Amino acid sequence: MRRETQNLLLVLLGGALLKIALTGTYLRYVKPALFPWLIGTGVVMVLLAAVAIVRDIRAARARARADDPFAAPPEPHEHEPAEHAAHEHRGRSPWMLLLPVFAIFLVAPPALGADSIGRGQQTAAPERPTGASALFDELPPGPAPELSVSEFITRVVWDGSGALEQRAVRLRGFVVHPADGPARTQLARMRISCCAADASPVLIDLAGPAADALATTPQDSWIEVTGTLRAGSATEANGQVPTFDITGARGIPAPDDPYEY
Template sequence: MRRETQNILLLLFGGALLKIALTGTYLRYVKASLLPWLVAAGVVMVVLAALAIARDVRGDRVAGEHGTRSPWLLALPVFAIFLVAPPALGSDSVTRDSITAPAEPAESRFPPLPPGEPLLPVSEFVTRAVWDSTGELNGRTVHLRGFVVHPQPGVTRLARMRISCCAADASPVVVNLEHPRVADLPEDTWLEVTGELRPGSATDENDYVPTFAPTELRPIEAPKDQYEY
């Protein structure tokens, strides 16, 4: 690979990395705590590419030579990288990936639920529904936020994707929605639902997917950070 090509590719990747980091679209791919590392990596790549290009240009002027300019055409794809960004993982990923039971927490004692009607992460709701032997969720009204998935006819679920580091290790966390209106909702519709757990609904037969009975369904905008951790 020619030096010009290497420099252009380095500039392209560094610029793309900075673009997704500084515009917030990085949250579609990695967790929020990795932002400083992304910015630092992007800056280093751009600076190294700029220094290499400047050195090559000075070298050409001193030698009085004019190298081929065709590698610079590789700069054109940068526009595609800057303008096109894949969305966060959604219903297609939930349908494609298998649902696994949440692992038992290292500490089986759950802290008390906040007073009132708390907004819970879907992953916490599912983990409590499966492992909290105190039954603290039973009879409690809570709020959940997620997107709609129809894995099969007659079944509607509220889902979130949970990641440890990045979208590559994402796994779906889901609850069944028990409400007559949910069957007509388009997939990937974001909702805030208010309601209660159906006690005993998470069993080995249904892969420990609990049932949530909403009393209220409210469409919402997709959050900036669509993953749970």
């Protein structure tokens, strides 16, 4: 690979990292805590490319000042055949590395959604709280406090106080219509530990007349639902997926940060 190609790749890769970090689209791929590392990596790559470009320009000017038309061509690398060195500059394969960079600049892939569920990912199992956190805090005040889907399921499985029984809460997520089994609608979120590569779905079955109205709602549509837990619906047999009897649902914009942690 020619040095010019290397430098261009460094500039574009560093620029792509800075673009997705500064525009907020990095949240489709990694957790917010990695933002400083993306910025630092992008800046370092661009600086390395800038230093290499300046050094190459100075070297080219020095050769031009030498103005020696009878200078011998540079020797091939010690372990590189001369024929390969002669054809190195005509190679096109390094430019294929630019395709994923241009894809990030032009068409940023969306966050994981309904089409990622059921492709081998295991449903995220709620972890049992330990130590002092084993005692859950009281639910927020109000007629229908908002909980994350992960917190709701964790309370369903591990909170034996019965705080969720007959208590209306609000949940936010995207719509999923499972292809297997009877027709039904689920509320889903993707939970990640580090990045989208380790994402696992968190699912809730929606029930009730208001849930029947969601049967025609397109998948990946973001909604907020209000309702109550159906006691005893989350079991080991169904992967600890609770049933939520909803009394209302409304569409909402997709959040800037689509994942839970």
